Structures are given as structure tokens and as C-alpha cells.
Amino acid sequence: MPKAETHHWEFKARFRRHAFGWKSQPAITRIKEAVAEIKKVARKEPVLWAEGAVAFLERVSPALEHVDSSSGAIGTAVGNAIAALVPIIAHAPADAKTREAWLERLFEAHQADQIPYIERLADHWGELCASKEVASMWADKLVGITRMALSPDKSLRGHFHGTAACLSALYRAERFDELIDLLQVDALWPYKQWAVRAMAASGRKAEALRYAESCRSSWASDYEIDSVCEEILRASGLIDEAYARYGVRTNPGGTYLATFRAVAKKYPHKAAGEILADLVKTTPGDEGKWFAAAKDAGLYDEALALASRTPCDPKTLTRAARDYAQRQPAFAMGAGLLALHWLVQGYGYEITSADVWEAYRSTLAAAERYGSLAEVKDRVRKLVAAAGAGEHFVTQVLGRELAL
Numbered sequence: 586m587p588k589a590e591t592h593h594w595e596f597k598a599r600f601r602r603h604a605f606g607w608k609s610q611p612a613i614t615r616i617k618e619a620v621a622e623i624k625k626v627a628r629k630e631p632v633l634w635a636e637g638a639v640a641f642l643e644r645v646s647p648a649l650e651h652v653d654s655s656s657g658a659i660g661t662a663v664g665n666a667i668a669a670l671v672p673i674i675a676h677a678p679a680d681a682k683t684r685e686a687w688l689e690r691l692f693e694a695h696q697a698d699q700i701p702y703i704e705r706l707a708d709h710w711g712e713l714c715a716s717k718e719v720a721s722m723w724a725d726k727l728v729g730i731t732r733m734a735l736s737p738d739k740s741l742r743g744h745f746h747g748t749a750a751c752l753s754a755l756y757r758a759e760r761f762d763e764l765i766d767l768l769q770v771d772a773l774w775p776y777k778q779w780a781v782r783a784m785a786a787s788g789r790k791a792e793a794l795r796y797a798e799s800c801r802s803s804w805a806s807d808y809e810i811d812s813v814c815e816e817i818l819r820a821s822g823l824i825d826e827a828y829a830r831y832g833v834r835t836n837p838g839g840t841y842l843a844t845f846r847a848v849a850k851k852y853p854h855k856a857a858g859e860i861l862a863d864l865v866k867t868t869p870g871d872e873g874k875w876f877a878a879a880k881d882a883g884l885y886d887e888a889l890a891l892a893s894r895t896p897c898d899p900k901t902l903t904r905a906a907r908d909y910a911q912r913q914p915a916f917a918m919g920a921g922l923l924a925l926h927w928l929v930q931g932y933g934y935e936i937t938s939a940d941v942w943e944a945y946r947s948t949l950a951a952a953e954r955y956g957s958l959a960e961v962k963d964r965v966r967k968l969v970a971a972a973g974a975g976e977h978f979v980t981q982v983l984g985r986e987l988a989l
Contacts, residue, residue: 593700594637596622598642605652609659612652616645618663635677638670639687643694646702654700663702671709674905684715688723696746707749708775720757727751728767733765735770752779761787774805778813785817789872793817811835833863841868845878857882865891873897880905885916892923899933899944901926906947914955921948925965927973942981962987 596619605612620810623637630807645663652659674687690870691713706713714720727747734745740916762784768780777800784793801807811831818827841864849858861884865875873895879888881937890903906921924944928936945965952961966987 592633592636594622594640596637596641596814597644600641600648602647602779603646603651607651607653609652609654610707612649612659613662616666619645620631620788623670623673631673631677632683635674635679635687639690642667642703642706642915644676646694646698650699659701664705665708667703667709671706671712675709675712675715679715679894680732681719684719688713688719691913692747692750695750698746700907702793707747708753710750711753711755712755712974714757717758720754721760724751724754724758724760728755728763732767735767735772735776737770742974745767752776755779756786756942759786774800774802774809778809779814783819785820791844808835808837824852824854828855833860833867840877841871841874842881844971845875849882858884858887860911861887867983870895877901880909885913889919890902890918892920893926894928896927897923899927899936900940902927903940903944906951910947910951910954914951916957917951918948918957918961919950922964923962924948925968925979929968931972931978936978938982942977945983945986 596615599615600619604751605615609625619641622782623634623641624766626634645666649659649663654660660757678956679687686834691706695703698704701956710723711720728751731748731751733741734748736742736745752767754766755767764783765780768777778797781793781800784790784796786849794814797817798811801810809923811837815831815835817828818824818830822959832848832852836844836851838844838847845861845864848864849855849857852860861875861879861882865872869876872891873893876888876892876897879885879891888905891897902920902924906917906924909917909920921944925941927933928941928944933940948965949958949962952958965983969979969983969987
């Protein structure tokens with residue numbers, strides 16, 4: 586195995602202080618490349634792998650200081666990198682001297698973090714310590730200043746960048762009573778969550794849930810509180826209770842379909858229809874946006890019912906009409922008719938005549954497959970003819986075809 590100090594990491598040259606300008610996308614690309622480079626040495630050289638991870642985390646924040654972070658994209662990219670690299674460092678079979686050097690370097694980088702980009706690294710400190718013994722030593726280093734930082738005495742109280750690291754280390758060291766006692770003060774949820782976790786880990790699960798619920802405020806994230814509570818219930822085997830109380834609120838995806846898939850994956854014993862119905866209730870007025878999730882679950886009748894209640898993207902409906910014409914012609918026909926319905930109503934983003942023709946042709950193809958071409962064509966004619974004042978685009982496109 587090449588020695589860590591002699592191995593050539595390509596990302597090091599790219600992550601110099603102020604290496605990036607204000608545009609976030611080049612920096613995001615380089616972050617992904619760096620993580621990929623580190624992972625290349627994973628299987629055969631885990632210690633070198635971890636050394637690369639530490640080196641990257643030391644350099645990333647200074648390199649990004651000039652990048653525009655207003656969109657949140659660069660922060661997300663760094664967060665994803667931290668999530669990928671922390672287990673690499675934690676699980677590396679390093680000797681005590683090497684691990685202590687890594688921790689000192691990371692703590693110094695965390696202290697110097699200006700924006701900050703690697704602030705959440707402290708939440709993983711106990712995991713990075715890799716053992717109860719090392720975690721306990723770090724807790725001893727930090728607990729005195731942490732106690733002052735959390736003190737109700739305003740002359741002592743203040744910000745200490747190592748507070749979260751101390752709490753995480755105490756938790757990893759299983760010094761639960763000390764951790765709970767330390768947080769018997771007015772503190773924010775990111776700190777209070779460690780008391781909740783400590784209560785649960787020491788067998789006081791009901792108390793942990795009550796305490797977590799009592800932490801709700803305008804300064805606390807309901808999502809984070811829900812996630813911790815769900816985790817406690819699931820770890821206790823109370824899966825149905827976890828789902829009923831928190832399941833549909835703690836698994837958001839980038840789309841309605843992604844959210845449905847996330848919940849269904851976490852709770853595979855739940856019927857797809859039940860999950861869908863529960864999710865739909867969380868977004869009153871947006872029922873149509875769950876069409877793709879229902880379709881993906883094979884709930885075709887439910888999908889059409891949802892898309893008929895509130896607007897659904899006509900292009901999404903048209904794709905369903907086209908893609909399902911052979912295997913589910915009745916569903917495809919219904920989706921196509923709904924696509925035309927919402928087009929007539931003026932919905933859809935950057936709709937062109939090509940989109941209208943695609944909806945029309947896909948609907949007729951499904952109707953022909955289903956054996957009701959004449960009936961459906963007549964329905965389309967009446968639908969388009971009934972277009973309200975000011976909504977004549979579809980009529981202009983299809984009028985000659987439909988003899989209107």
C-alpha cells in the first residue's frame with residue numbers, strides 16, 4: 586500500500602483556498618469527482634482511502650469560500666460528500682496514533698470553517714472516533730467548555746464550535762446520564778436531540794418521545810424531530826406506530842413519486858393504496874400531482890380519479906396514455922382524455938401544438954386498442970368544443986381535425 590503522505594491525490598490541486606469562483610456548478614462537479622477518486626482505492630487500501638477523505642474535508646471549505654451558496658446546491662453537495670466520507674474514516678482499520686491525527690486535523694478544519702460548509706461534521710464525531718474509548722477521551726477534552734457554552738449564566742454562555750462534537754462523543758461513549766444532565770438547560774433542538782437519543786438508548790423510549798415532542802417550537806425543525814421519533818419507534822419494533830405517527834411526514838423526495846417510493850420502501854408491509862391515500866391527505870388541493878405515484882404502484886383507477894380532481898401536468902398524462910396503450914388501454918384512454926381536459930382548461934407548462942397533437946393521437950390509439958374509437962373521438966370533439974372563452978388554443982390545433 587502506498588504511504589498516505591506519498592500518494593498523489595488529484596483533488597488536492599483542485600481544492601486550494603479560494604480555488605473556485607462564484608459559480609456553484611463547477612465546484613459541485615469537482616466535489617463529486619473528488620469523492621469518486623477517493624472511493625477508487627476503497628477495497629484494497631482502506632486506510633489510504635480514509636486519509637484521502639480527511640484530506641478532502643480539510644480542503645473543501647476554504648476552496649469554496651467565494652462560491653455563491655444562495656441556492657443551497659453547493660451546501661447539499663458538501664453534505665452528500667460528508668455522508669459518503671464519514672463511514673470511510675470511521676471504519677478504516679487505523680492504529681490509535683493515525684486516528685488521533687485524523688481527528689485533530691478534522692477538528693482544526695471544523696474550527697476554521699467560515700461559511701460554514703462542514704459544520705455538520707461535528708454531529709458525526711462519535712462515529713469518527715470509532716470506539717467508545719476514543720470517544721470518551723474526546724468527550725473529556727470538550728465537556729468543560731461545552732458545559733460553559735450551554736450554561737444558563739449569560740456571562741459564561743456562548744458559542745463553542747465543539748459543542749455538537751462533545752455531545753456526539755458522549756453518546757458514542759455511552760455516557761448517557763451525563764449527556765442528559767448536560768442538556769437540562771435551554772438549548773436548541775440540534776443539541777437537545779442528543780438527550781432524546783440518550784434516553785432512548787438507555788431504555789427510556791417513552792420518555793424520549795415525550796421529550797422530543799416537547800421540543801417543538803418555531804426554532805426547531807418538525808421534520809428533524811419527526812425523524813428522530815420515527816427512528817426510535819422503528820428501532821423498538823413499533824413499526825405500525827412509527828408509520829401512523831411519523832411515516833408519511835419524514836420521507837420526502839424530490840417529487841411526489843419519489844416521496845411515495847421512499848415511504849413504500851421503508852414500510853413494505855403497508856399496502857400501496859393505503860400509503861397513497863395517506864400521502865394524498867397531506868397535500869389537500871394537489872391530488873392530481875399524485876397521479877404518477879398511483880400509476881407507478883399499479884393503482885390505475887386511483888390514478889385517474891386523482892388526476893380528475895385537481896390539475897395534473899398534461900404532458901405526464903400524455904406519456905401515460907402513450908406508454909400504457911398496449912398493456913392497460915382503458916387506463917391509457919382515461920389518461921389521454923384527462924390530458925386533453927387539462928389542456929382545454931389552459932394547464933401545462935410551455936405547451937405547443939405538438940403537445941396537443943401527441944395527447945390527441947395517444948388517446949385515440951388507446952381507444953382503438955380498447956375498442957371504443959368512435960365513442961372517444963366524439964367525447965374529444967365535445968370536450969374541445971366546450972372550451973371556455975379565452976381558451977381556444979386546443980380548438981385552433983384540433984379544430985379542422987374534429988370538424989369544429
